Amino acid sequence: MAIKFNRVDFKYQGFDNKGYLALSNINVSINAEGEFITLIGETGSGKTTLVQHMNALLTPTSGNVTIFGLKIDQENIKKKKFRLNPIRQKVGLVFQFPEYQLFEETVLKDIMFGPKNYGVDEATARERAIKMIKVVGLDESYLDRSPFNLSGGEKKRVSIAGILAMEPDILILDEPTSGLDPLGRDALLRVFNDIHQKLNKTIIVITHDMNTVYEYAKRVLVMRDSYLVYDGDPHTLFSKKNIENWNLDIPDIINLLHHLEKDFNITFPKQPQNVDELLTMIEEVAK
Amino acid sequence: MKNIVIGRFIPGNSFLYKMDPRTKIIALIILMISAFVLRGFMNMFIALGLILLLLLLGRINIIRVIRGLKPLMFLLLFTFTFQILFNETGPVLIVFEQEASWTLHYSWLNILAVVGVVFFWFFTRRFVRFRLLYLVATLVGSIALLINLQLGYVFNTGDLTIHQNAVETGFFIMMRLIIIVTLSTILTLTTKPTDLNLGLESVLKPLKYIRINTEEMAMIIAIALRYIPTLLDEANKIMLAQASRGVDFSEGKMKDKVMQIVSLLVPMFIISFKRSDELANAMEARCFVPGNPRTRLHQLAWTYADTITIIISLMALASVITLRVVGINV
Numbered sequence: 001m002a003i004k005f006n007r008v009d010f011k012y013q014g015f016d017n018k019g020y021l022a023l024s025n026i027n028v029s030i031n032a033e034g035e036f037i038t039l040i041g042e043t044g045s046g047k048t049t050l051v052q053h054m055n056a057l058l059t060p061t062s063g064n065v066t067i068f069g070l071k072i073d074q075e076n077i078k079k080k081k082f083r084l085n086p087i088r089q090k091v092g093l094v095f096q097f098p099e100y101q102l103f104e105e106t107v108l109k110d111i112m113f114g115p116k117n118y119g120v121d122e123a124t125a126r127e128r129a130i131k132m133i134k135v136v137g138l139d140e141s142y143l144d145r146s147p148f149n150l151s152g153g154e155k156k157r158v159s160i161a162g163i164l165a166m167e168p169d170i171l172i173l174d175e176p177t178s179g180l181d182p183l184g185r186d187a188l189l190r191v192f193n194d195i196h197q198k199l200n201k202t203i204i205v206i207t208h209d210m211n212t213v214y215e216y217a218k219r220v221l222v223m224r225d226s227y228l229v230y231d232g233d234p235h236t237l238f239s240k241k242n243i244e245n246w247n248l249d250i251p252d253i254i255n256l257l258h259h260l261e262k263d264f265n266i267t268f269p270k271q272p273q274n275v276d277e278l279l280t281m282i283e284e285v286a287k
Numbered sequence: 288m289k290n291i292v293i294g295r296f297i298p299g300n301s302f303l304y305k306m307d308p309r310t311k312i313i314a315l316i317i318l319m320i321s322a323f324v325l326r327g328f329m330n331m332f333i334a335l336g337l338i339l340l341l342l343l344l345g346r347i348n349i350i351r352v353i354r355g356l357k358p359l360m361f362l363l364l365f366t367f368t369f370q371i372l373f374n375e376t377g378p379v380l381i382v383f384e385q386e387a388s389w390t391l392h393y394s395w396l397n398i399l400a401v402v403g404v405v406f407f408w409f410f411t412r413r414f415v416r417f418r419l420l421y422l423v424a425t426l427v428g429s430i431a432l433l434i435n436l437q438l439g440y441v442f443n444t445g446d447l448t449i450h451q452n453a454v455e456t457g458f459f460i461m462m463r464l465i466i467i468v469t470l471s472t473i474l475t476l477t478t479k480p481t482d483l484n485l486g487l488e489s490v491l492k493p494l495k496y497i498r499i500n501t502e503e504m505a506m507i508i509a510i511a512l513r514y515i516p517t518l519l520d521e522a523n524k525i526m527l528a529q530a531s532r533g534v535d536f537s538e539g540k541m542k543d544k545v546m547q548i549v550s551l552l553v554p555m556f557i558i559s560f561k562r563s564d565e566l567a568n569a570m571e572a573r574c575f576v577p578g579n580p581r582t583r584l585h586q587l588a589w590t591y592a593d594t595i596t597i598i599i600s601l602m603a604l605a606s607v608i609t610l611r612v613v614g615i616n617v
Contacts, residue, residue: 057527080414085535093531099561100521100528103553113550117533148557162532 041223092168308486370457484509
């Protein structure tokens with residue numbers, strides 16, 4: 001188990017001394033290898049707070065999180081010489097808004113910033129930057145540009161490259177596809193899928209797009225009002241009846257499948273993974 | 288970062304919250320002037336007691352106000368120490384000159400040693416739990432060093448004498464600062480930024496006659512106040528974002544520290560500029576034209592309570608002036 005949440009509560013401290021409960025009684029374990037997890041839930045349900053616990057940016061108010069063997073709770077965090085920095089190299093977190101992290105003069109320097117903080121030498125960092133800028137779908141000409149003159153989507157990709165260059169074991173992305181055009185979104189998701197499949201790394205993606213969830217995720221976590229209400233595979237999730245109660249909608253492909261089954265009285269042998277699979281299934285039925 | 292109290296409104300309901308912002312601003316100014324006119328130990332303590340009473344009646348969390356005073360502590364102790372050391376007027380209160388061991392020796396090496404001690408304090412204070420005590424210990428230690436060390440050529444010696452005026456002035460400065468900051472904290476804690484803006488605008492109205500556009504000034508102040516918490520939250524988010532790229536804000540060498548601050552400041556500036564640009568656009572989209580006469584949704588209403596408050600503050604000022612003129616500086 002790379003990350004293990006044990007009865008985690010988290011409260012944002014307010015001025016009225018009551019605070020806002022963002023996480024309640026979260027128990028979840030995440031492997032360092034081979035997982036593609038999507039985290040869904042309506043806005044304000046605690047998704048971002050949850051992922052910020054995964055690389056120790058936040059400390060649970062009660063309960064504990066164990067990250068790569070390091071137990072993080074209120075007691076340990078107060079100890080001197082308790083170093084959280086190495087964890088953040090292993091668990092890379094890309095924030096929702098790239099504006100919060102871009103600051104260097106050039107894209108190259110900005111991507112090199114993360115690795116250099118972890119003691120990677122100049123040449124290797126440069127090598128990684130050149131590699132990663134291509135991975136996120138931009139070309140090398142971007143490396144000399146200022147990160148502030150890029151478009152929203154390009155900034156997003158640069159910020160993702162900045163985290164990828166740290167070569168984390170687990171990659172967490174907070175709404176990586178918001179503000180991207182459909183083509184760019186698909187390309188980026190394929191990049192994450194590639195990283196997941198080739199390097200067998202765990203990817204955690206926060207998203208609002210159910211199609212993404214259905215097509216890529218092996219495991220889905222659903223947050224609702226600070227509780228983790230679902231932890232399992234997407235097929236089971238979307239065949240549930242009460243899914244609208246969680247303010248989620250059904251992926252287009254499942255919707256279409258339901259309509260086909262209902263209106264034409266066809267029963268399909270299994271749920272298709274993507275459009276191509278659905279097409280072959282329809283072809284078989286039509287024969 | 289979230290402990291910064293100055294400039295933050297905290298919701299509540301007591302008579303202080305219901306008061307007209309104009310009253311609060313005028314009363315604040317009157318009471319501030321009173322604090323400066325006031326002399327005498329007893330009087331100062333009475334004034335402080337009255338303010339505590341005001342906090343209690345207004346149901347304001349005193350601990351919160353004290354926490355807001357914390358950043359001032361350094362300044363207060365600093366002025367007090369300097370007054371004690373260098374103010375040499377008035378009757379001598381305590382003399383240490385009879386005993387030879389109390390003589391201060393000024394030599395370059397001694398001063399260097401003191402500077403060293405101060406630097407040591409500056410870099411180690413983070414690791415000490417009782418920082419205020421540590422600061423006092425450092426100050427006392429520096430004086431002790433000056434007394435005991437006689438390194439190199441001593442070009443000047445001075446006796447450590449404490450004069451009455453020094454203690455008085457130091458104490459008064461301290462008390463006045465505490466009173467003023469507490470009063471202004473009460474104002475900002477109990478007044479919504481929008482109300483504060485309205486109040487300031489109408490209080491500053493007379494400035495129009497000397498061609499100062501008070502409406503614009505009030506708008507600038509209101510926007511500045513409004514964005515303090517927002518920018519703090521942004522700063523917090525930026526810190527988290529950079530922390531996940533390996534920036535360690537609590538540790539690191541001096542060279543790294545500079546880079547850390549740059550990595551925090553640049554996004555901060557970019558976001559602030561972007562925000563102000565967006566705000567300007569939003570204001571323009573709602574037909575905001577600077578200088579044009581505007582109507583208000585919330586009109587300020589003057590009540591009896593406000594008149595009474597002003598009268599009480601004026602009475603406080605009057606009594607303070609009387610005390611000063613009559614010469615009761617106990």
